[in-house]
Amino acid sequence: MKRVIYLITFLLALGLVIPLKASVQIKHIAPQFWWAEMKNPKLQILLHGDNIATYQIKVKGQGVQLDEVVLQESPNYAIIYVDLAKAPAQTMQIELRKGKKTISIPYEIKQRQPDASQVKGFDASDVLYLIMPDRFANGDRSNDQVRGIHPDVLDRSNGFARHGGDLLGIEQRLDYLDSLGVTAIWLNPVQENNMPEGSYHGYAITDYYQIDPRFGSNEDFRRLVQQAHRRGMKVVMDMIFNHCGIHNYLYADMPSRDWFNYDGHYRQTSYRTVTQSDAYSTDSARRIALDGWFVSVMPDFNQRNRHVEAYLIQNSIWWIEFAGINGIRQDTHPYADFDMMARWCKAVREEYPLFNIVGETWLNSNVLISYWQEHSRLAAPRNSHLPTVMDFPLMEIMNKAFDEETGDWGGGLFRIYDYLSQDMVYPNPMSLLTFLDNHDTSRFARDQKQASNQDRYRQAIAMLLTVRGIPQLYYGTEILMPADKAHGDGALRADFPGGWPTDSINLFSSAERQGAVAEAWRLMSRLLHWRKGNAVIARGDFKHQAPQNGLYIYKRSLTDKAVTVIFNGTDAEQKLDHSYWQELLPIGAAREVLTGQTIDIHQHTNLPKRSVLILEY
Structure with a gap:
């Protein structure tokens, strides 16, 4: 019996159908298995197979209670709801009956690990390093193209094609990331994207329970997480609940029309998600923004369908339990149904109290973004239960501030002072995700000229890693990779030099990093290692004053320790x-973090152009 169970699980993992006594074919079981002793004992099991609705369905197992069997418009689906509150770990049986014939499908309820619910999420003590797996490193060339997967072109000269990066490539570079000093890695989506083109970025998922075989297997992903944990690094997984890929079996063979918005027919979203919080919005404007499709090949899920909701919530819990991930980044968060997403956040955090979720909240003001953070007064009495939101306005400001002259009433670093002075709109400013760029924006260095500006780089990295919030770095920032979105997304997502055996230069190797690149890498690494375990930066109070004479200064303090950061925002x-700055300056000597020297700031009258000091005392 065990061999049969293992065979069925293996076939499902490969996405293969399971013939059972030649009378029914099970194409998908989602999820493939579950665990006993979960805080929420309710489980949805989705069965997909030809004419499966023509069978009578029962379950047999110790303590397993069958609550409901739901058939859909399509005869190829049956949705089973069971209660496992009294069920121990076991292999229960799902029985399909037709006439005198009975087909039994073994379904494993695994024993949960004792500390599974205590998985630690990311917070302001961490620095996230964002990786697009297809563009980071190729560790296994045998999976570059996989039979049964759409032959999306493998062409490294084409920014829209697949390049061959994979999970093993990331695993082989964990020592590099550890030496750099990052404490968490965030991966762009790694689930199956069986799409004929553009599949490299991962945002058109075709099977939510499978890692794309061109990246590796589910076990490869779990091993990557374990290897990261052994080095003290966390892993954040990208998820997309607003939409899937058009070749997802849930769309190609829809359970029912109401699984997708507009009955599964393409209607383009307006992208105006401000309608969710706009008190004056018309119903039609709100509907097209939320229910419209992101693009024509990404069908929009109807999260108001209770079966869709259960499917998506369980999928995220399954990956946390299976792989031990430490966080989720939810793509296009405001495009989905507010109430369903709030229930999802709540369900995940009830199961894993220390877990963290960050929502992509790409809106143009702090007021609009604050609406989406949990306990927002602006959204009350509704509550998103979303602990972390992405600080896009700060990103926009930082991409201008270090190029401008700072005045006493505007420009340059005054922009940052002015913006941070409005943090009262956020329920928890320390839980904002801060960043200079990501996979959807121009890189912080848009061109080689900006990349060679060491003062600009030094000030920006110093601020990102010392200001309030949870910093996120985009892969390649440490080696000054430039890109302008005007040249296309492929430029933003260029290959990391050295990730492929044929690369002419390997910037993963310290021996091959020279000049400005080596200097930038050393600066980044020095600050990242200093930041590790630094309670002042992770939890300290934040105080600042309006810029004067082009200088901007802020102070982080916790009990009897403090860090003061001083910027000259002029040429x-x-x-x-x-x-003027007395309240923010150390009284006596302090250690300057970037140089390691001990200085008394009161002996300094003038500060060099575009300089930055980080004083620890």
């Missing part, structure tokens, strides 16, 4: 007025 040497 000229500036005088430091000690009396």
